[in-house]
Amino acid sequence: MGQNFQETMRFNVEKDKAINTREVLQTVYEALKQKGYNPVSQIVGYLLSGDPAYITSFNNARNLIRKLERDELLEELLKYYIEES
């Protein structure tokens, strides 16, 4: 076993840059709704804590939201609120 400890080790799901944030959010929203959750509250919980336990695994929603960086997701939501509303 060998490893270069001078390098920062990072363990993360590979992010798909091309992923469409709106589509992901809509799919996750619908999956949460279908499972009887309050979708907005669950997504807020995820954004605050970073824990995917907030997101149901139904319809692959949990894996989908993990493909987005949380900070980028928040940035997009904020931009949309400021620019589009």
Place this chain on the structure above:
Amino acid sequence: MSGYIIEGGRKLSGTVKISSAKNAVLPVIAASLLTEAECVIEDAPELEDVRVMKEVLISLGAKITCDENSIKINASHIDSYEAPYDLVRKMRASFLVMGPLLARQGKARISMPGGCAIGSRPIDLHLKGFASLGAEIELGHGFVEARCEKLRGATIYLDFPSVGATENIMMAASLAEGQTILENAAKEPEIIDLANFLNSMGAHIRGAGTDLIKIEGVSRLKGISYTVIPDRIEAGTFLVAGAITGGEIILENVVSEHLKPVIAKLIECGARIVEEPDGLRVIGDGRPLPSDVKTLPYPGFPTDMQAQIMAFLSLAKGTSMIIETVFENRFMHVEELKRMGARIKIEGRSAVVEGVEKLSGAPVKATDLRAGAALILAGLAAEGTTTVMNAHHVERGYVDIVGKLSSLGAAIKKCD
């Protein structure tokens, strides 16, 4: 007294499905007391602790039926407010019925809790929370009783982010009048899972998983069907099993974010861990590199994985230091690991682990749940035969560990 016989030295390979989390399902079962409607818990793990928790609910008047892996709980009629000593002494988590009983019945009487002898885990934070919500607390000889007319929301600061206290207070506050703010709350994934369960029942809980949880009390909760999160400690144990045997295992049904500190440590020690669409793959390759470990509340390295990582590091190419900061009496596995040839010295809450080239099979005994898991892991890597006695400790927290390890190629069987 039953145990496990393990022939060590086999590389594990294959796929294992991780069961639902023991530490998530126990509070969810307790929370089912908060509603008169039926709750169904799907994929409930068949564990001794789950059996004890079901007994506690039955003793209070709830009706429970089990169908394959699901548990149906109907607590429409609660005719007792006292959790019996015989059950509570077996399992500390029985204390989690206190919050729901107090919220639903206005009174609860519980014997002082038992559980693994890993250190004192005072219940004062639970009681402080209930008192803040308006309950009157009476401590008697070996029991605690709480009474209230109606719980009222309050701001509660926990001196320590206790998982049990956070869960108990969250459950009680769900049916309290007004808003409760819980500061310095525990952040464990099991807290989020309980909040998800309660919110699905109609509760208003925000901020679980952070150190500030807000609970807006509601007048009643409904019954639901629910599946709890995967067991991160069982998953961590199997990750170590793959690494310590130089094998290659795929773990299904895991939330990798819950395992970050364990994964980081295993990678630091030289194991390869790959995240796949449906799980995690661990690949071990020879003796690990040494590493230092300090247990901390979540998201730090879990105390429930300390014994298992120690078994792994006992084979490292160098010296490691393990510091246990959560419990004061959690090195009981050290003497047993030493019987297998490990070189470990304890100084207070620190253990210095001087890696050896190999461990040798020996008769050892599990002193608690995770100690038992660590000894099984050591036995899998050791030369020769290891007998781990006191299987009952291991059965409290691992579903069919013999079947799961055997399916990966381990030579392990249960003995009486």
